[in-house]
Amino acid sequence: MSDAIKAATLEYTTRLGDDSVVLGHRISEWVSYGPFLEEDIAYGNVALDYIGRARMFYTYAAELANDGRTEDDFAYMRSDREYRNLLLMEMPKGDFAYSQVRQLFADVYYTVMLPELLQSKDETLAAIAAKAIKETKYHLRRSREWVMRLGDGTEESHKRTQKAVDALWGYTHELFDMDETEQLLADAGIGVDVSKLHSAWHKQVSEILTDATLNVPDDGWAVRGGRTGYHTEHLGHMLTEMQIVHRSYPGCQW
Amino acid sequence: MNEISLMPEEQYRRLQQRNAAEVKGLWDLLDQVMDPEVPVLSIWDLGILRDVERDGDRIVVTITPTYSGCPAMNTITEDITEALNAAGYDQIEVKTSLSPAWSSEWMSPEGRSKLRNYGIAPPEDADLDEDGLTPDAHAQCPHCGSRNTRRVSEFGSTACKALFQCNDCNEPFDYFKKI
Numbered sequence: 001m002s003d004a005i006k007a008a009t010l011e012y013t014t015r016l017g018d019d020s021v022v023l024g025h026r027i028s029e030w031v032s033y034g035p036f037l038e039e040d041i042a043y044g045n046v047a048l049d050y051i052g053r054a055r056m057f058y059t060y061a062a063e064l065a066n067d068g069r070t071e072d073d074f075a076y077m078r079s080d081r082e083y084r085n086l087l088l089m090e091m092p093k094g095d096f097a098y099s100q101v102r103q104l105f106a107d108v109y110y111t112v113m114l115p116e117l118l119q120s121k122d123e124t125l126a127a128i129a130a131k132a133i134k135e136t137k138y139h140l141r142r143s144r145e146w147v148m149r150l151g152d153g154t155e156e157s158h159k160r161t162q163k164a165v166d167a168l169w170g171y172t173h174e175l176f177d178m179d180e181t182e183q184l185l186a187d188a189g190i191g192v193d194v195s196k197l198h199s200a201w202h203k204q205v206s207e208i209l210t211d212a213t214l215n216v217p218d219d220g221w222a223v224r225g226g227r228t229g230y231h232t233e234h235l236g237h238m239l240t241e242m243q244i245v246h247r248s249y250p251g252c253q254w
Numbered sequence: 255m256n257e258i259s260l261m262p263e264e265q266y267r268r269l270q271q272r273n274a275a276e277v278k279g280l281w282d283l284l285d286q287v288m289d290p291e292v293p294v295l296s297i298w299d300l301g302i303l304r305d306v307e308r309d310g311d312r313i314v315v316t317i318t319p320t321y322s323g324c325p326a327m328n329t330i331t332e333d334i335t336e337a338l339n340a341a342g343y344d345q346i347e348v349k350t351s352l353s354p355a356w357s358s359e360w361m362s363p364e365g366r367s368k369l370r371n372y373g374i375a376p377p378e379d380a381d382l383d384e385d386g387l388t389p390d391a392h393a394q395c396p397h398c399g400s401r402n403t404r405r406v407s408e409f410g411s412t413a414c415k416a417l418f419q420c421n422d423c424n425e426p427f428d429y430f431k432k433i
Contacts, residue, residue: 024323038406038407038409038417039407041407041409041410041411041417042407042408042409044409045409045412045413046409047323048321048322048323048324048325048413049321049322049323049413050322050323051323052319052321052322052323052324053322053323055322055323056322056352123353124352124353126353127352127353127354127355128352130352130353130354131319131322131352131355131356132322134355134433135321135322135413135433137385137386137387138387138388138408138409138431141385141387141408142408142409
């Protein structure tokens with residue numbers, strides 16, 4: 001592995017870990033606030049899947065970095081500007097419709113992206129993808145059912161779900177951006193060329209939204225910045241809460 | 255009439271690996287390590303014990319998680335180390351392997367019946383739906399055997415299970431998902 005490829009793989013793996021840990025943490029904020037017990041448990045399980053994914057990516061990142069850092073250092077000892085997650089993942093949980101719409105966008109994204117990552121020449125990334133694909137099938141079925149139920153539900157639930165779709169739509173363009181790092185890896189057969197997946201994502205999401213009697217928004221605006229460390233103000237607040245114990249008691253084990 | 259049960263290919267391969275290994279005694283020893291969430295299943299039964307090797311004085315055990323975020327993996331690692339320490343081995347390494355990804359096919363036949371007796375429906379006690387996922391009804395009730403059951407939640411008490419309820423005996427039960 002050349003130095004350039006190795007450095008890019010470290011950056012890429014960290015980005016994928018950041019996406020997972022941030023979304024996993026946001027979902028976990030619903031634990032004990034779910035609309036009913038079974039749903040509370042279900043969403044908690046989805047959060048665990050994402051946090052487990054983050055651990056796999058960070059463990060691999062630590063191995064690539066080979067500078068004494070561990071998975072915990074990646075999760076707990078980096079500030080918001082060092083995080084490289086997609087902005088969509090960091091948005092506050094909002095109401096239940098908002099979280100389910102975000103979840104649908106993310107689940108469809110992983111549904112189209114993971115099969116490509118499975119083809120990676122990097123064996124570890126391919127292995128993580130193989131594990132995650134199986135879980136994502138269940139996640140998507142759940143978020144799709146919720147969006148259908150809320151969109152095609154009462155007047156109030158329809159209104160809130162449409163509002164969430166409109167509010168989040170502008171954050172989805174970033175999911176399909178490529179930069180030099182990702183292009184280098186895509187050309188090397190290690191990373192995924194996400195720019196080629198936008199139409200497949202759009203088609204699947206549009207079908208589900210339409211079935212749920214919701215409007216598919218026009219592409220009027222787009223926000224970007226997560227991959228370069230320019231985040232919304234929300235990430236800093238989230239990390240403060242997520243990292244406080246680790247930073248207050250560094251190296252503590254129990 | 256004698257009945258010959260068919261053994262899945264993967265199960266046969268695992269058995270061969272175990273029986274042929276020069277460290278067969280260590281595989282046997284690890285039968286005492288149970289899954290902390292389903293304490294009737296050993297890590298062998300569950301299929302998460304992938305390999306046991308001896309490298310000089312060092313024992314290297316390879317396990318694979320059922321689900322990415324399975325919180326039981328840390329406990330299992332500690333339990334493996336403890337079991338081997340108690341048998342006089344003090345240099346233990348427990349490695350986690352991600353590939354190939356764990357599949358419910360790897361569960362041993364004994365594991366499946368132990369699971370049922372414990373009150374959890376094993377993966378093959380439900381037919382998958384058209385998407386290859388847990389169906390919304392008809393997993394066999396481990397308590398009364400009825401197929402007249404319905405899914406209450408896609409995710410049960412742990413990531414690997416879904417929650418069902420029997421319409422005949424009314425008992426709720428966990429179903430171990432097929433993945």
